[in-house]
Amino acid sequence: MDENGKVPVLVTGGAGYIGSHAVLALRDAAWSVAVIDNLSTGFAFAIPEGVPLYEGDIADADLLARIFREQGTKAIMHFAGSIVVPESVENPLKYYDNNTVKSRALIEAAVKGGVDHFIFSSTAATYGVPEVEAVTEDTPKEPINPYGWSKLMTERMLADASAAHGFNFCALRYFNVAGADPDGRTGQSTAGATHLIKVACEAATGKRDHVAVFGTDFDTRDGTGVRDYIHVSDLAAAHVLALEALIEQPKCSLTMNCGYGRGFSVLEVLDAVDRVTNQTIVRRMEPRRAGDPGQLISDPSRIRATLPWQPRFADLDIIVSHALQWERRLAEMRGDG
Structure with a gap:
């Protein structure tokens, strides 16, 4: 630990969408950070210059041991994993391997390597189809898809391993993450991404012909799914604050929702994209996807009471405008815009 109470951090999946924003947030706050990523869905260009990138798998115990030695790792932020809900229904074993089995290997390596703090990228999918309008952390966890189960199993492993081995952890249950770094340094770059705002921005920039x-026919105000959208940079800031909380209270572990506490329907999101772009996206109505609940909205009371977290971008039009800015930048980088 340095004189400012900061420790070296390893970010798994740090070349991916949320992970790369966490790397920026850590670097901006002068933390020592390294990344492990197999680059299956991430991009080396998303990692800032000077941040060590270890290309490899989080289940590679020898590689992890070397990273811990070389970097002096004392904290892990774990983002690596698979995240597409319908795919998890079609290919559940991929998700139980990538999200659960490999997380178990990472946790074991962390225990052996003397890592003190572990922050886990969990999900609101652990709640399934809640019977309340806004879910708290104590709302029953009843996932309706393998993605949610794969993440909930990892939460359970962390709780049990933490109790047995003395490290502390924070599980952050994300709602719908969107937007991009306001300074245009990184954003959602994955080809074939299924995030609504990403897809809508691709349509707005001509990469798709419809959304x-x-x-x-969901039981919502306009029949389309309602979600709580959180700006990715606000989410990354929450990770840094959660790490500070773990260091300050090494005997305390945390589980917290990450959302703004209000929901927007699919049609309302598309209206926002139309508003920001001053154009109309073609909308094509399709049947429900497997594993999709009608509504997921957070109650963020715990994170606001626990951390000095002050979201800076809690506005749908701002989220859309930052995502659109990144989509245009990405088109320039790829030479197709």
């Missing part, structure tokens, strides 16, 4: 609306 599919999956499900118009």
